[in-house]
Amino acid sequence: MTNTTASSDVGDLQSRLSGEVPGVSLAWSTYQDQTRVVVPAADLLSVLQASKKIGFDQLTDITCVDLLEYGNATDRFEVVYLLLNIETSERLTLKTYLNEPDLTIPSATSVWFGADWLEREVYDMYGIIFAGHPNFKRLLLPQEFQSFPLRKDYPVKGRGERHNFPVITRAES
């Protein structure tokens, strides 16, 4: 495992993506063999569409990180898109930062329909709103659940949701 990245490849990728979205400020970085790019939330959808256009035909994953307790981070949420080019196995990690109270970003379902459940899970766990999603609701937790449990201000033990369920005896049912 090496820390060196073929810089010409990254430069090539940079120019290809920047060429598709001129005027958008993209911040590039690499770690190990991973190329990352930070995109302003306002330009997210156009950059996602451009990435698909330059060959990233599969959306591997969407996830989110709550940076509340992370060192000297200035933003609250980091939404991460992992993209993959099926033919060349090239990967790209796309990140965008969000802060309360405006936790709305455009949905990627129009670009890759596989984003459907991934975005619902991110909403379920972090409360990020994906505007334009066709069936937007919680995925794993009950619809009436109040909190977003993977946020860092949610305790690991929970807030007693499970223990405060009403007990229905056999006679009452």
Added chain:
Amino acid sequence: MPLELIDRPDLDADHKEGLWTLNFGPQHPATHTTLRLVLQLDGEMVMDAEPDIGFLHSGFEKLGEVLDFNQYVTIVDRMNYISPLANEIAWHHAVEKLLNIELTARCKYIRTIFAELMRIHDHLLCTGTCVLDLGGATAFMYAFNEREYIYEICERASGQRFHTSYTRVGGLLYDVTDDWIEMVRKFCRTFPKAYRDFAGLVMKNRIFVERTKGVGVLTREEAIAGGATGPVARASGVARDLRRDEPYLAYEDFDFDICAAQGGDCYARFQVRMMEILESLKIIEQAIENLPAGPIYSAGTGKETIPDKREVYRSIEGLIHHFESIMPNRQMPAPKESIYAATESPNGELGYYIVGDGTFRAYRARTRPPSLLHFSLFSRMIKGCMLSDVVAVLGSINIIAAELDR
């Protein structure tokens, strides 16, 4: 109405009063674990299916932020418990990439052997139970007989049959012994015959073939845009396998083929799985005969790996080493970076996105579960099929609810 038009789904779709709703699950023998489908049916034809998941959600990813890199391995093998070791290998593969640890050759080979044993393990269960759901109990028993032997191989190496927790950062819990190698060799000798018996019962069974051919079709475009990976994608003509395309562990050293099919239906998915079992056996045979000697823990600064247990008990240096790598305030710091690393698990691309914050635990440990992406494609596959095809399609995409809900 002419007879051939009766079965045209688009004709009746507008007449909603003709549709009826069926709740499939969460407790149904053919769902294997707890998952629920709300089916809209026109007679026996499935017009729409809405999966409802989350019954097994247990907050695994939250636990990943509390436990350290070695402790969390006991949780990941409870995700896809059909092939527990494949999860452990994927988890530590990502951790080692984050910490920039290079494994020793012996450790790589042992992990490769286990990863391939798990692929056989998983495919046997997936194929076996789906045949069981479609009414063939015999083949299932043949499959389980072989799975039982793989459990014994796991037990000999790790002390546990099921939730082995065998991998460690930069190494393995124990080195393997000579009788373990002999057990794997015996498996390689006896398995082909068992495979022939099993394959004969399944792939040439006319009832099974007719119930799976042309059922639950997923096109190549849908597979790519929908995020399908592994056997599900390969059955739809996406010839992609991380073992070849992004080699990890020792896969570059071995000669094996990638199995893919064109049909995209349940039968194609079974064909791919059955062929992959044979390729996995080829890899195991090559790996066990060329197993390198040497240590299983990588030598580095020392802090990233746990020392051998014999050293810990018999020398003061070993005990200090152990202390340094276990105590939370002395452990190796992870870089303040994030990494995504994936392996080809039996079910598809199983990846972890880990964010390090300078301690020996993950600030965020995201699992990229193949089951979740595959199940989200389920309603596309099942539209227009019959009610009895639901179990065939469910079985063919191998949904493991513990991995789905985490």
